Amino acid sequence: MFKAKINVQFKEGVLDPQGAAIKGALNHLGFEAEDVRVGKMIEVKLKAASLEDARTKVRTMCEKLLANPVLEDYSFEVAEESL
Amino acid sequence: MGRLEEAKKLGLTEEEYNLIVRTLGREPNDVELGMYSVMWSEHCSYKNSRPLLKKFPTKAPHVLQGPGENAGIVDIGDDLAVVLKIESHNHPSAVEPYQGAATGVGGIIRDIFAMGARPIALLDSLRFGELDDPRVKYLFGGVVSGIADYGNCMGIPTVGGEAYFNDVYKDNPLVNAMCVGIIRRDEIIRGKAQGVGNSVMLVGAATGRDGIHGASFASEELSEESESRRPSVQVGDPFMEKLLLEACLELLKEKWVVGIQDLGAAGLTSACAETAARAGSGIELDVALVPRRETEMTPYEVMLSESQERMLIIVEKGHEEDVKRIFEKWDLFAVKIGEVTGDGMLRVLENGKTVAEIPAKSLAEGAPVIKRKGRKPAYLERQDLDCSKIRMPENLGDVLLKLLGSPNIASKAWIYQQYDHTVRTDTVVRPGSDAAVLRVKGTKKGIALTTDCNGLYCYLDPYEGGKQAVAEAARNLAVTGAKPLAITDCLNFGSPEDPEVYYQFEKCIDGIAEAARFLEIPVVSGNVSFYNESSERKIFPTPVIGMVGLLEDVSKHCTLAFKKPGDLVVLLGVNTEELGASEYLRVIFGIEGGRPPRVDLDREKRLLILCLKAIRQGLLNSAHDVSEGGLAVAIAESCIAGNLGFKGKIRSDIRPDALLFGECQSRIVASLSEDKLPALMEVAREAGVEVTVLGRVVLEHFLIEVKDSRGGSKRIELSLGEMAEAWSKSLERKVEG
Amino acid sequence: MKSAIIVFPGSNCDGDCFHVLSEVLGQPAEYVFHKEKFSAGDFDLIVLPGGFSYGDYLRAGAIARFSPAMESVLKAAERGKLILGICNGFQILLEAGLLPGAMMKNRDLKFHCHDVYLKVGTADSPFTNLYLPGEVVKMPVAHGQGNYYADEDTIERLKSENRIAFYYSDEKGRVTEKANPNGSAANIAGILNEGRNVLGMMPHPERCAEEILGNADGKKLFKSILEYLEGRSKIGKIGRS
Incomplete structure (x- = not known):
């Protein structure tokens, strides 16, 4: 069994209104945040023949469904999980 | 520790415990004690309020269903009827405003479609502290988005309500949600488990540990500890509920459906006990058959879970597969968990072994009335x-x-513009008017909806305040051109154990009853919410009146x-x-x-x-x-x-x-x-x-x-x-x- | 004019679209469940209604585009059939790639339900031929994710190809920042595909097609489709249908 941690974020240059709101709140609390970007963290447990196979599957998931290439980038980590 | 001590810890009194022992003829086990404690909490049993609620006028020729069911029903002619109910979700909203309000909306919607009706409108009556307080702002914002996200996703327009701000509601905001549905007269279905041998099925979401003892939580004052007891608050899934709604309405067209009941407060325990008690029957179920979201749940947890978006369905024996087919279409499961029996007992098994056995009537209706002065x-x-x-x-x-x-x-547009109020294309008069007006498709008619109460009036004169709430609601309907038809009431008060609060409660009810009788508007459903107070402050007595009226010709609205x-x-x-x-x-x-x-x-x-x-x-x-x-x-x-x-x-x-x-x-x-x-x-x-x-x-x-x-x-x-x-x-x- | 209304799990304006097409326009309409494939030849118009398909989980419209019915919609679009996506339907069309761009949460992160004024960007389409170019109409919006995004090249192309069907505007037709309810690029409220047979729009024409609701501006959109299909429209035939 493999576990993938996938991070989906707005591309550089796309306005992120949630990030802007959080930045405002942080600054209001005195944290002086320079920039805040909000993303989604998606955890997927999957079966695959090998680590490489798992990575390929996760990449396809991202491209097909999990991220919208028009405005989002994705990154991920895959690790083997012992049952 | 003795059983009695255990019972007291769960909120039961010594008198109640003794009655349980007499009823069972033995000491209750843990599961039974848990089931009794939630069913006999104020929230489920109305033990403090039942005798007073009898004062309301509830009958009229157009009343098809009065109090006692999931919701009230009134005839509007053309073979159609309107279903209405209001309910509070004050305590959950005070500790987790977004989910508390969202699940309140989810629950009231289920009450309406449990009667077989298509929900067509929501209203929300809200009360908060003054908005200068940052925590009040947080609660207010959370509640409004919780209501918005749930109702909007369901595609049910939120067409009205109220919002009042006063420091008495600072610690204990009031979140009362009202839902109205429409149904053909001949398609009304009731929450009864009739017919020995008929199948009892559970449909909708899987069961988890969420919300265990939520009903008891709503039956005590809010304290610092309430915050830390957050696990009691459930998480809503409006998408699941939308599927459940469509599947149930499809199912309820079938003649072989015997009864249906929402799983709300006290979950499976309440749904089984109430449907059996209403029909004078019993139910035997096996908790091992209940689909779960979490592992290693005990019978106690399964019976008391308040996981959202679930319904209990009773169908004629032999139609289980038909039910499954309908729910599978909507990607939902439907599982037979037991059957209707003739012995009046709610019998809970785990893999065939009995773990609890209680007379259903005793659970649902047997809580001793507490006479207060x-x-x-x-x-x-x-x-x-x-x-x-x-x-x-x-x-x-x-x-x-x-x-x-x-x-x-001031204008409440900031609130209602976050609610979809135009979906279903029936909204003739939108929020922001005295009452909302909806057309009834396929007829010339329209219905008008409002909620009203002035808590300060009720505080300063509970009797006059109660009267005024009814009169004002009726007037709000009349100015749109609608004749008042029926009331659903949400009675929000402090602790009934405080004689002064009880006085307010009694007098408000007298006032409401008097006005309802005089203006000939029956009360067909409602809800009581006590213990709305903190150590710092008590709320104003706030008996919210939800009212529905009828326009014979909606084109003549004002x-x-x-x-x-x-x-x-x-x-x-x-x-x-x-x-x-x-x-x-x-x-x-x-x-x-x-x-x-x-x-x-x-x-x-x-x-x-x-x-x-x-x-x-x-x-x-x-x-x-x-x-x-x-x-x-x-x-x-x-x-x-x-x-x-x-x-x-x-x-x-x-x-x-x-x-x-x-x-x-x-x-x-x-x-x-x-x-x-x-x-x-x-x-x-x-x-x-x-x-x-x-x-x-x-x-x-x-x-x-x-x-x-x-x-x-x-x-x-x-x-x-x-x-x-x-x-x-x-x-x-x-x-x- | 025979219409198919696709019902996704979580669609909630399917009944409203059905009502307008069948009761207000008096034309035959059918629901098509998302699990069914259908033959494009059976229908003249395919409507993707508003709602929250799959609860808007992940991204609005992202999951619905994989349903079997959408395969048929893609084929129908290619054959030049008329396809109208309203609100969540628009979001699905974007996710499915039938229209360019993507939808984000509204700029102020709030759901918006109110009337907006729209400037008709083009009357040269099967959906808008009864409007006048530049005409100002009023329609309700009801969405939390209507903030249209596309890169600058795409926006320029949409403009130069006259594919922006509606702009958010003020009462006088001025396309201003103040009149933009959700932060959409270039105040875009609705766009056409290259073949002009696919329209996606955030406002709800089906919610303003009857006088009893206080506004019938949306009825013209449905009547435009009827005019076009019955060959009466001034724009003639488009595409390869």
Whole structure:
């Protein structure tokens, strides 16, 4: 069994209104945040023949469904999980 | 530790525990004790309120279902009926506003479709502390988005409600959600587990550990600990509920469906006990068959879980596969977990082994009634306010602007624009009017909906306050042209163990019952919420009245907005000098006191008759109830809504501030074309209601002159723009500022 | 004019679209469940209604585009059939790639339900031929994710190809920042595909097609489709249908 941690974020240059709101709140609390970007963290447990196979599957998931290439980038980590 | 100690820890009294032992003929085991403790909590058993609720008039020829079911039902002709129910979700919203409010909406929607009805509208009656407090802001924002996200996703328009702000609600906000549905008369279904051998099936979401003891949680005061007991709060999934709604409505068209029940407070325990008790039957179920979201759940946890978006369905034996087929279409499961028995017992098995066995009637209806005695609160003895000592402000225009900007009066657009109120394409009169009006597709008819209550009135005079809530709701319907049909009530109070609170409760109920009886509007469903208090403060007694009315011809509805320059503006009803409990005293002088305005029910009834008749005959171009802020605010609101002005002169010997801002009852501000005045006067004479011409609708200017018989005069002169600005932006500034 | 209304799990304006097409326009309409494939030849118009397909989980419209019915919609679009996506339907069309761009949460992160004014960007389409170019109409919006995004090249292309069907505007037709309810690029409220047979729009024409609701501006959109299909429209035939 493999576990993938996938991070989906707005591309550089796309306005992120949630990030802007959080930045405002942080600054209001005195944290002086320079920039805040909000993303989604998606955890997927999957079966695959090998680590490489798992990575390929996760990449396809991202491209097909999990991220919208028009405005989002994705990154991920895959690790083997012992049952 | 003895069993009795265990029982007390779960909130049962010694008397209750002894009764349980007598009923079972033995000591209850853990599972049974848990089941009793939730079912006999105030939230589920109404043990503190049951005898008083009997005072409500509940019968009328058009009532198809009164209190006691998932929701009440009234006939509207054309083989159609309207289903209505209001419910509180105060405690969950106080600790987790977003989920608390969302699951409140989810629960009330399930109550409506459990009767077989298609939900067509939601209303939300909200009360919070003053918005200057950051925590109040957080609660308010969370509640509004929770309601919005759930209702919007369901595709049920949120068409009305109220929002009041007062520090008494600071720790304990009130979140009351009302849902209205429509159904063909012959398709009504009830929550009964009838027919020995019939199958009991569970459908919808899988069961987890969420919300265990939620019903007990709602039956105690809020404290610091409540925060840390957050696990009691459930998470809502509106998408799941939407699928459940569609699947259930598809299922309920089938003749072999015997009964259906929502799983709300006390989950599976309550749903089984209530359906069995209503039918005088029993249910035997095996918890091992219940689909779960978490592993290693005990029978106790499965029986008490309050996981959302689940329904219990009873079908004729042999139709289990048919049920599954319908639910599979919507990607939902449906599992047979047991069957109806004839022995009246709710028997819970785990893999065939009995783990609990209780008479269903004892669980559902057997909680001993707690007889309490009220005591008139001391504050009611010393409340007389000498208004002659209150100095009238020089500039009444400033007063009007301040009142228009008070969050209790100002536009609630910031709230309702986050709610989808136009989906289903039935919304004829949108939120922001006295009552919402929906058309009923396939007929000429329409229904009007409102919720009303002035908590301060109820605090200062519980009996009059109760009466007034009913009268005001009826008036709000009448100004749209709708005849009031039925009430659903949500009674929000502090702890009934406090004799002063119990007094408030008793008197409010007397007032509601009296007005409902006199105005002939039956109470068909409702909910009681006690323990709305913290160690710091108790809420005002707040019996919210939800009301539904009928328009025979929806095209003849009326709104509050002035329509045409040159129209006459008239007052239906009379002005009296009543300043007590007004928003004017509160906002301008910081006084929450005095005697609230009295409702003369006979006068009210005549006013309603006049208003309905005048609208039906097409005499009026606008009609608006005079409520918080009084006459001046009512006229100003009609101006703002119509983007038109007003110019008028009022002759009266009442002191000008009381005349303009006092909240005396049974008054409507209407406008009409001048040539219709004789006809209106004729109808008014028949009804026995006074009509006074106040002035005319003009383009942009707002001018009221008040003259007394001694030659004294006062005036308010403002521009429409500054009034609109004060009224429309105030709430948004408070929340976002 | 025979219409198919696709019902996704979580669609909630399917009934409203059905009502307008069948009761207000008096034309035959059918629901098509998302699990069914259908033959494009059976229908003249395919409507993707508003709602919250799959609860808007992940991204609005992201999951619905994989349903079997959408395969048929893609084929129908290619054959030049008329496809109208309203609100969530528009979001699905974007996710499916039938229209360019993507939808984000509204600029102020709030759901918006109110009337908006729209300037008609083009009357040269099967959906808008009864409007006048530049005409101002009023329609309700009801969405939390209507903030249209596309890169500048795409926006320029949409403009130059006259494919922006509606702009958010003020009462006088001025396309201003203030009149933009959700932060959409270039105040875009609705766009056409290259073949002009696919329209996606956030406002709800089906909610303003009857006088009893206080506004019938949306009825013209449905009547435009009828005009076009019955060959009466001034724009003639488009595409390869």
